[in-house]
Amino acid sequence: MTAECCGYPISIFFIVVNEFCERFSYYGMRAVLVLYFRYFLLWDDDLATSIYHAFVALCYLTPILGAIIADSWLGKFKTIIYLSIVYAIGQVTMAISTIHDITDANRDGTPDNFTFHIALSMLGLILIALGTGGIKPCVAAFGGDQFQEHQSRQLNTFFSVFYLCINAGSLLSTLITPVLRAQECGIHTQQQCYPLAFGVPAVLMVISLVVFIAGSGMYVKTDPEGNIMWSVCKCIGFAIKNRFRHRSSSYPKREHWMDWANEKYDKLLIAQIKMVLKVLFLYIPLPMFWTLFDQKGSRWTLQATTMSGDFVSILISTVNPILILTLVPIMDRLIFPLIQKCGLNFSPLKRMTVGMLFAAMAFVSAALVQIEIDKTLPNFPSSSESQLKVVNTYSTTLNVTISPNEHLLIESFGVQLHTSKHTYSTISCMFVNDFSLIHGEQWCEFSRKFGFGASYTFLIPSTVFSDDCESITEVEDMKPNSVHMALQIPQYFLITTGEVMFSVTGLQFSYSQAPKNMKSVLQAGWLCTNAVGNIIVLIVAELGKLPKQWAEYLLFASLLVAVSIIFSIMAYFYTYIDPAEIEAQVRKEQGLEPEEMEKETLEMEEKDEDQKNEQGVKQTKI
Numbered sequence: 001m002t003a004e005c006c007g008y009p010i011s012i013f014f015i016v017v018n019e020f021c022e023r024f025s026y027y028g029m030r031a032v033l034v035l036y037f038r039y040f041l042l043w044d045d046d047l048a049t050s051i052y053h054a055f056v057a058l059c060y061l062t063p064i065l066g067a068i069i070a071d072s073w074l075g076k077f078k079t080i081i082y083l084s085i086v087y088a089i090g091q092v093t094m095a096i097s098t099i100h101d102i103t104d105a106n107r108d109g110t111p112d113n114f115t116f117h118i119a120l121s122m123l124g125l126i127l128i129a130l131g132t133g134g135i136k137p138c139v140a141a142f143g144g145d146q147f148q149e150h151q152s153r154q155l156n157t158f159f160s161v162f163y164l165c166i167n168a169g170s171l172l173s174t175l176i177t178p179v180l181r182a183q184e185c186g187i188h189t190q191q192q193c194y195p196l197a198f199g200v201p202a203v204l205m206v207i208s209l210v211v212f213i214a215g216s217g218m219y220v221k222t223d224p225e226g227n228i229m230w231s232v233c234k235c236i237g238f239a240i241k242n243r244f245r246h247r248s249s250s251y252p253k254r255e256h257w258m259d260w261a262n263e264k265y266d267k268l269l270i271a272q273i274k275m276v277l278k279v280l281f282l283y284i285p286l287p288m289f290w291t292l293f294d295q296k297g298s299r300w301t302l303q304a305t306t307m308s309g310d311f312v313s314i315l316i317s318t319v320n321p322i323l324i325l326t327l328v329p330i331m332d333r334l335i336f337p338l339i340q341k342c343g344l345n346f347s348p349l350k351r352m353t354v355g356m357l358f359a360a361m362a363f364v365s366a367a368l369v370q371i372e373i374d375k376t377l378p379n380f381p382s383s384s385e386s387q388l389k390v391v392n393t394y395s396t397t398l399n400v401t402i403s404p405n406e407h408l409l410i411e412s413f414g415v416q417l418h419t420s421k422h423t424y425s426t427i428s429c430m431f432v433n434d435f436s437l438i439h440g441e442q443w444c445e446f447s448r449k450f451g452f453g454a455s456y457t458f459l460i461p462s463t464v465f466s467d468d469c470e471s472i473t474e475v476e477d478m479k480p481n482s483v484h485m486a487l488q489i490p491q492y493f494l495i496t497t498g499e500v501m502f503s504v505t506g507l508q509f510s511y512s513q514a515p516k517n518m519k520s521v522l523q524a525g526w527l528c529t530n531a532v533g534n535i536i537v538l539i540v541a542e543l544g545k546l547p548k549q550w551a552e553y554l555l556f557a558s559l560l561v562a563v564s565i566i567f568s569i570m571a572y573f574y575t576y577i578d579p580a581e582i583e584a585q586v587r588k589e590q591g592l593e594p595e596e597m598e599k600e601t602l603e604m605e606e607k608d609e610d611q612k613n614e615q616g617v618k619q620t621k622i
């Protein structure tokens, strides 16, 4: 009997606090990672972005490793502890790699040995990816394990609270770590404080581990049942081989292709594999959702830069977790109960389908915003066109004749501009608020706010050469971005509503449909759909894009609608199961008590080890 509070096992308190600290650690570190690559290691944009994405992809590929370790070898509890230690060591290594004083022998404020810092930070990142990805499928499944059969309602609420903690942790850290980086610190010279920005996530990871260990005495711990993954692979391999051997029509058909393993493998194992495969098959279309979801951080961010408003980075990094924190309780307490009261069966797979449709709508909204933006953007000359600006500073009309081969454009970028008679210049200013022109002998200081995306020409009269700054006239060549960023809110709202329906439900579904000994494996399968979605985004970004951005958004929306139709058909044929019930039924059919069953499984495995040669297979077949 586990200790309870308000119907919930007390142990889950430690698990959700652990998740909060871990996500704080992960997202906090991620928020300053590209800045560290760019401004500390001095990598260019391309290298910094590629390594960042490779790291994120790795974080979503390692769950399968953690799940195998947990379900086949160490069990979830020990796997979480060991991999959290690896994770914390990774975070500390990463924080140490950002201390410039370690190699700054000449005390000029920059590291002297970049190889040292790069090697240390790469080691740190690999350990972090192993840790964060490895524990991810185990923590959610371990949380689920704390509930007993009569607590199914609380179990669903747990997954929502778990998701809230993920987003509360990520929200706080995304706000805090960039501020920490902006501080100055150092032993010999004062520099931007990366050690603090990476150090705080490292401390949070240690706290996360301590909190998890503190709950040790209260957890329900399930031991792994031998090397289950190896048994699963061998059983599937045998079923395929056996099916192939009996391909002739003279052999009677079997209900399921896995039944071809009946001759050699335990019925319970076969039943469990069938459950897992059924769910994994259902997951095939799911990466498409993440393909759209993950473009929040890329295409939508770029879209925001062509809009007006000053809160770009804050909006982008915090709007998703803020909406999650608002929408999860609204959905759980209001919308879902209301739908249920109306007599509608809003089953998990239906919720996930609706979630996909919301994501598709978000992209339609993004396309509409893009059309509005496109209306306001200037037309730039294409590779086969030229654009010419003629600045007439005389009071009368001038006739201009241009020879087709002559290049007339004289352009000067920057804030200091020297002018001479008969010369005119165009100043392209972006994000510059103060600048000065040397006009005659005098510096003319300007202080004005330039709109994002605007282009200005400053006309310095060539006829009058005096110290008169007033005579400089300003022409706005391109208007500042005028479509406000607030217009992106509907698309963020729609995609986050989709996330709540899709992702929170997917988390619950993956747990509830998995057999007891493969809970982490199915969680890892679920997380893998995210990894595949991320990889699709990378491929799409490499392959290039449609000439019109709005058309690309609509294409993605249509693809997701098509995928959600396929998914809803697959879901229609899916029958929800209670894995515990099926397991009990198989045991009953075999006339075995649970303990006897486990004994038999072990015996089967031992026998299996002995039957390595073909002869053995043939004998069991007879």
Ligand SMILES: CC(C)C[C@H](NC(=O)[C@@H](N)Cc1ccccc1)C(=O)O
Pocket (backbone or CB within 6 Å): 023, 027, 166, 167, 170, 171, 174, 317, 318, 320, 321, 324, 499, 503, 530
């Ligand atoms: C669902 C994901 C695979 C993983 C999950 N992510 C979230 O819950 C996001 N809403 C968090 C987030 C935070 C900041 C900016 C964008 C997204 C998780 O991290 O476990």
